[in-house]
Structures are given as C-alpha cells and as structure tokens.
Amino acid sequence: MLRSLTIRNVALIDDLTVEFGPGLNVLTGETGAGKSIILEALMLALGKRAAADYIRTGAEKAVIEAVFAVQEVPQCLAESGIELEEGHLFFRRELYRQGKSLCRVNGHAVPLSLCREAAEELVEFLIQGEEQALLTPAKQLAVLDAYAGLGRLAGEVERLYRRWHAAREKAAAAAGAARARAREADTLRYQIAEIDRAAFRPGEIEELLREREWLLNAVRLTELGARARAFLTGEDHAAVESVGEAAAILAEIAKYREEMGYYAQALREAVALIVEAARELERLTDRAEHDPRRLDLVEERLELFRRLSRKYGETVEAILRFRAEAAAALETLVREEETTAGLEAEAERWLSEWQAAAARLQEGREEAARRLERAVEEELARLAMERTSFRITFAPVAQVPNPRGLQEVEFLFSPNPGEPLKPLSRIASGGEAIRTLFALKVLTAAADKVGTLFLDEVDTGISGRALEAVASRLNLLAARRQVLCITHQAVVAARGAVHYVITKEIAAGRAVVRVAPVSGAARVAEIARLVGGSPETAAEHARVLLESDGQVTPETT
Incomplete structure (x- = not known):
C-alpha cells in the first residue's frame, strides 16, 4: 500500500x-x-x-x-x-x-x-473518463479472469504464446537462410567429390614428374643403358670377366703376401656389384622403351593436378587440407539444417501446448461468464440499477495463437427493460458505467493483487x-x-x-x-460543508453520517 x-x-x-x-x-x-x-x-x-x-x-x-x-x-x-x-x-x-x-x-x-x-x-487509478478502460476487450478479459480465478492459467497461455512466438521467429530466421545454406552445401559436396575422385596422395606429383622426364628421354636412356651393360658384361669388354680373373690372381698372390688378400676380396665383391649393375641395366633398358600411351596418362594426371591446384591449393597437401576444411564446413551446415528442423519442431510443440492451455482457459471463461452475469446484475441491483441486464459474449479472435486465448469477450448492457443488449461502450451513461465498474471491482476484489x-x-x-x-x-x-x-x-x-x-x-x-x-469537530465541519444548506442542519447531518459509520461519538461537536 x-x-x-x-x-x-x-x-x-x-x-x-x-x-x-x-x-x-x-x-x-x-x-x-x-x-x-x-x-x-x-x-x-x-x-x-x-x-x-x-x-x-x-x-x-x-x-x-x-x-x-x-x-x-x-x-x-x-x-x-x-x-x-x-x-x-x-x-x-x-x-x-x-x-x-x-x-x-x-x-x-x-x-x-x-x-x-x-x-x-x-496502484490502480480510476478517474473520470478512465472507466473507458473497462470497455476494451483486453480489460474485459482480465476482469473475467480475475473473477473466475483464471489469472494463473491466463498467464500460462501468455507465457506459452511468448515461447511459441520466440521459437517461430528463430525457426523463420533459420529457414530464411536455408536456401543459401543449401547452395553452399551443394558447392562443398561438389568440391569434396572432385578432390576425392582425383585421389592424389602426398609425394605423387614428384613421382609423376620424374616418370614424365624418364618417358620423354626413353630412347636416349635405353641406348646409354645398353652401352653401359656392354662394358660390364658384353663380349667385347667383359669387365666382369677381367675383374674376376684379377681377383683370382690376387687371391693366389695373397698366399704369399697376406696384405693382398684384402684387395682380392674387394675385387670379388666388385664382380658381384658389376653383375648386379648389369642386371639392373638390363631391366632398365627393357622398361625404358618409348611408351606414348603411358606418357599421355602421366600428362593427364599432371594436368588434373594443375586444375585442382588453381582452385584448392598449390600442393597436394594444400588440396587435401582444403578438402578437410570443406568437409568440416559441410558438417556444420548439416547440423544447422538439423537445428532448423528442431526449431520448427519446438515451435510446433509450444503451439500444441498453447492450444491445450487456451482450450482449458476458454472452457473456464465460458463457465465463469454465466456466474459473473448473475453476480453483476445482483450487484447492480444493490446500486439502484435493479432492472439492468448484463451479458458476456464470446467471439473468435482474428489471429491464433495470441497472448489472450481462443476468443475475445464483450460486455453487453441494457439498463432498461425492453431495450436490446448493446456493448457497454455504446449504451452506458457515465454514472451507469461507473456503477458497473464498481460492481466488477467488488466482485473481483478478492483476486485483485x-x-x-x-x-x-x-x-x-x-x-x-x-x-x-x-x-x-x-x-x-x-x-x-x-x-x-x-x-x-x-x-x-x-x-x-x-x-x-x-x-x-x-x-x-x-x-x-x-x-x-481532520478528525473530531474539524471533520464534522468538513462533512457539513459537503452536505451544504444551513450550517446547523448540515452539521447535524454530518454528525449523523459519522455516527452511523462509527467515526464520531454523539458528544463530538
């Protein structure tokens, strides 16, 4: 207070x-x-x-x-x-x-x-002209809810509406970006697939470059290999035989000069190395023949790398790193799509709960409206409006969901028998509206916080x-x-x-x-002023009013 x-x-x-x-x-x-x-x-x-x-x-x-x-x-x-x-x-x-x-x-x-x-x-202010606030649908709903004790349920309906509205706004914002996300996801999927189809591995480009150089020089390298093999094992030069014979001679000498045994062993090892080199040269010359088809395949592979490198990175490692980043971005987009679906589901859940709560609220309002109609008419009768008719009607709201519920209410009023019920805002005089407001205030006072x-x-x-x-x-x-x-x-x-x-x-x-x-005589004097008329009569009337309400004793002057 x-x-x-x-x-x-x-x-x-x-x-x-x-x-x-x-x-x-x-x-x-x-x-x-x-x-x-x-x-x-x-x-x-x-x-x-x-x-x-x-x-x-x-x-x-x-x-x-x-x-x-x-x-x-x-x-x-x-x-x-x-x-x-x-x-x-x-x-x-x-x-x-x-x-x-x-x-x-x-x-x-x-x-x-x-x-x-x-x-x-x-504080609630009720001043001249402010009774018009009672004539608004929102205020009339609040009065009905207060009388029926539905304030908590009405608050729940409003809370559920706010949650639904917030979830719907989030879902709408997320859905608004869905098309852009879909385009971005398609681009990422294409890039990942393109890199995966190429299937480059680290070090492969260096190998291809070496192979390309070999294939481009295959004829000359074959000739060089054949000549080198001829020097080592050919009939004219037979290096392996000459070295082998020299190793045998040194081994014989080593029987008499022990230090020559080292060289005999070294030459025997050289013979083995010459034989291995000759065999490798043979394999090389067999493989190094000019192969245009293989060269084309190598060139195509290198060209593919050049195309990808212009888009994704200058090295295989950079391309693979781009692929990993694209996969992570795609995963994020997928999660966002799932989040959007979750927000839409959440909005639907809040809407379902709002509908259930609003239905309970509407049921309670309709039951309470009948009781309030009778109570207002009885209260107005006490306020010298004995023949007044008061009714509460319901009409569907234009927008569902909303903070207030499934239907709006309107208070209808007829102060005289034979007159049709009309909206309180159109028929009630100032005094009638005030007394109606008093009646409603009295009936809802217990619930008013x-x-x-x-x-x-x-x-x-x-x-x-x-x-x-x-x-x-x-x-x-x-x-x-x-x-x-x-x-x-x-x-x-x-x-x-x-x-x-x-x-x-x-x-x-x-x-x-x-x-x-003021109190005592001063209060009697003020009440007498309000009564008006002759001072003696007014003062007597004032004392009667105060005595009837227990405010003064008969001896107060």
Missing part, C-alpha cells in the same frame, strides 16, 4: 508530505483547491510523462517521492536487480526546468517505462440510494485493499478511515496547496 507521498515544487505545492493509512482514505476540498494535483503527483512519481509546466513557478526543479509497503518486489524490478528496503519501495521522480527527467526506485535510476510497468502492480486503488470523483453524478450503495461498496473494497478516494460526496467522505482536507491558501502573495488530516 501507499505509505506516503512527498511533493516539492509541483504546480501550487511548495513542500508537502501526506501519510496514508490502510482502508479507505478520503480527500475532500473546495473545487479548485488542488485535489487533482495530488493525483497527478502520484502518477508522475510512478513514471507518467511530464512537461516543464508541472514545475512550480520560480523553481528549477520539482521532486515527488512515493513510498510503498509491499510483500515482494514487482517482477520487472526484480529482473533489474532492485530489492526491497525493509519491506518498502521508494519511487523518486525529479523534473528539471530544462526538460530533463530522472526516475529512481530504491536509489536505482530506471527508465520511465519500467516505473510505469512496476506501478501497474502497485494491486494493493492500492485511487478513485478520483468517480461518484460524480450518483445520488440517493445509489450513492449510499457506492459508499457501502467502497467500504467493502477498502476491507481488502487500500483505497484513496477524492470525493465531493458527504456520504462517501463519512466512510473514510482517514480523512484529508485539501485547501488553497495565499502565502507571501502566492497560492499554495495544503493537505491536512
């Missing part, structure tokens, strides 16, 4: 602090005394946009502070790291003449939008038995929450647990607004 409101340099207020209590707090005063300034100041403290003309003439800065006693921090503030200070929230708004504005909550600077969002969980209700002259245009009923219902509302009520009605003012009088005085040649609590 609202504990206190401090106002400095706002309009006609120089420095003012008002302490509020639980239950019904009434504020009264002459027309033009500045009652609306109190309301405006509280709204400014809670984030209402402001212009420089709110600042008191001659001042450069205005400050409004509102202190609330609460059980827990509103969720939006908790998400910003703001904690309670000994069970309280301190809102401070600073307005500067040059147009700058600052809002703080428990010392933390916050944007005005966050202040307004938090205020929705702390907002701690403070601020009413600004909403009893205007109501009189007689209906006014007595409104005052009674205000007491009922105040039993469950704090109610602040600006009023000109003596019947309502007499019901207040706390009564403040707002006056406008002239101090140092300037108008100043003052707010003071």
Whole structure:
C-alpha cells in the first residue's frame, strides 16, 4: 500500500508530505483547491510523462517521492536487480526546468517505462473518463479472469504464446537462410567429390614428374643403358670377366703376401656389384622403351593436378587440407539444417501446448461468464440499477495463437427493460458505467493483487440510494485493499478511515496547496460543508453520517 507521498515544487505545492493509512482514505476540498494535483503527483512519481509546466513557478526543479509497503518486489524490478528496503519501495521522480527527467526506485535510476510497468502492480487509478478502460476487450478479459480465478492459467497461455512466438521467429530466421545454406552445401559436396575422385596422395606429383622426364628421354636412356651393360658384361669388354680373373690372381698372390688378400676380396665383391649393375641395366633398358600411351596418362594426371591446384591449393597437401576444411564446413551446415528442423519442431510443440492451455482457459471463461452475469446484475441491483441486464459474449479472435486465448469477450448492457443488449461502450451513461465498474471491482476484489486503488470523483453524478450503495461498496473494497478516494460526496467522505482536507491558501502573495488530516469537530465541519444548506442542519447531518459509520461519538461537536 501507499505509505506516503512527498511533493516539492509541483504546480501550487511548495513542500508537502501526506501519510496514508490502510482502508479507505478520503480527500475532500473546495473545487479548485488542488485535489487533482495530488493525483497527478502520484502518477508522475510512478513514471507518467511530464512537461516543464508541472514545475512550480520560480523553481528549477520539482521532486515527488512515493513510498510503498509491499510483500515482494514487482517482477520487472526484480529482473533489474532492485530489492526491497525493509519491506518498502521508494519511487523518486525529479523534473528539471530544462526538460530533463530522472526516475529512481530504491536509489536505482530506471527508465520511465519500467516505473510505469512496476506501478501497474502497485496502484490502480480510476478517474473520470478512465472507466473507458473497462470497455476494451483486453480489460474485459482480465476482469473475467480475475473473477473466475483464471489469472494463473491466463498467464500460462501468455507465457506459452511468448515461447511459441520466440521459437517461430528463430525457426523463420533459420529457414530464411536455408536456401543459401543449401547452395553452399551443394558447392562443398561438389568440391569434396572432385578432390576425392582425383585421389592424389602426398609425394605423387614428384613421382609423376620424374616418370614424365624418364618417358620423354626413353630412347636416349635405353641406348646409354645398353652401352653401359656392354662394358660390364658384353663380349667385347667383359669387365666382369677381367675383374674376376684379377681377383683370382690376387687371391693366389695373397698366399704369399697376406696384405693382398684384402684387395682380392674387394675385387670379388666388385664382380658381384658389376653383375648386379648389369642386371639392373638390363631391366632398365627393357622398361625404358618409348611408351606414348603411358606418357599421355602421366600428362593427364599432371594436368588434373594443375586444375585442382588453381582452385584448392598449390600442393597436394594444400588440396587435401582444403578438402578437410570443406568437409568440416559441410558438417556444420548439416547440423544447422538439423537445428532448423528442431526449431520448427519446438515451435510446433509450444503451439500444441498453447492450444491445450487456451482450450482449458476458454472452457473456464465460458463457465465463469454465466456466474459473473448473475453476480453483476445482483450487484447492480444493490446500486439502484435493479432492472439492468448484463451479458458476456464470446467471439473468435482474428489471429491464433495470441497472448489472450481462443476468443475475445464483450460486455453487453441494457439498463432498461425492453431495450436490446448493446456493448457497454455504446449504451452506458457515465454514472451507469461507473456503477458497473464498481460492481466488477467488488466482485473481483478478492483476486485483485494491486494493493492500492485511487478513485478520483468517480461518484460524480450518483445520488440517493445509489450513492449510499457506492459508499457501502467502497467500504467493502477498502476491507481488502487500500483505497484513496477524492470525493465531493458527504456520504462517501463519512466512510473514510482517514480523512484529508485539501485547501488553497495565499502565502507571501502566492497560492499554495495544503493537505491536512481532520478528525473530531474539524471533520464534522468538513462533512457539513459537503452536505451544504444551513450550517446547523448540515452539521447535524454530518454528525449523523459519522455516527452511523462509527467515526464520531454523539458528544463530538
């Protein structure tokens, strides 16, 4: 609830602090005394946009502070790291003449939008003309849900919608890139296949280059090989035989000169080496014959390498490295495709859960609507609207899914027998709309979590038995929450647990607004002023009103 409101340099207020209590707090005063300034100041403290003309003439800065006693921090503030200070929230708004504005909550600077969002969980304002808010489909749904105790399920429907929407947005973003990913994947698959078909191995190009050189010089190399073999084993030169004979001679000499045995052994080994060289030359000359077909194959292989090297790397190792990187990129793209499919499946899952929750919510709303219709008609009868008809209709929403559910509602109203039911927004007068709003507030008070209700002259245009009923219902509302009520009605003012009088005085040649609590004789006098008429009769009426509500004793004067 609202504990206190401090106002400095706002309009006609120089420095003012008002302490509020639980239950019904009434504020009264002459027309033009500045009652609306109190309301405006509280709204400014809670984030209402402001212009420089709110600042008191001659001042450069205005400050409004509102202190609330609460059980827990509103969720939006908790998400910003703001904690309670000994069970309280301190809102401070600073307005500067040059147009700058600052809002703080428990010392933390916050944007005005966050202040307004938090205020929705702390204060509900009902002022002249604001009853139109009841005429919107969203507000009417909220009223029905509050009456039916469906707030948690309605919140679940909204939460599931948000999750579905987020999943759908992600899936749509992923799908939007799917075509580009598919093109990239096709390119990578082609590149990998091209490299795999070539099947180059490390060192192969060097081998092919050597083979190519050999094939290009095959005729000359064959001739050289044949000549070398002839020198080693041919009939004319028979190097192997000459060396062999020399080895035998040296072996004989070694019998007498031992040191020659080394050379005899060396020559025998030379014979074996000459024989092996001759055989290798024979194999070489047999293989080195000119083979145009093999040369063409080698050239084709080298040309393939040159084509791939221009695209993928200058060496076989670079080409194979490109292939490994392409395979890794392709794997990532495949995973992204799987992720896209998973996001689409997730969106479908959230949609299915939303549909199930929305169906349960709709069923609960339709059942509660019948009960609320009867309850509103009974409550309006207590407010001197005995013959009013009230109905709730449902219509499919244009877009499904959505945060609110499967169908919208509309409140239909007929204040007089024989008149057709029409939308409340089209048929209800101001007084009728206010009383209907009161009826709904009374019926949903138990489920309403907002701690403070601020009413600004909403009893205007109501009189007689209906006014007595409104005052009674205000007491009922105040039993469950704090109610602040600006009023000109003596019947309502007499019901207040706390009564403040707002006056406008002239101090140092300037108008100043003052707010003071009244009790006892001062309160009797203020109620008498609201009653009007002769002072004696009005005072007597005021005492009767206060005594009937237990506010004063018969001896109070």
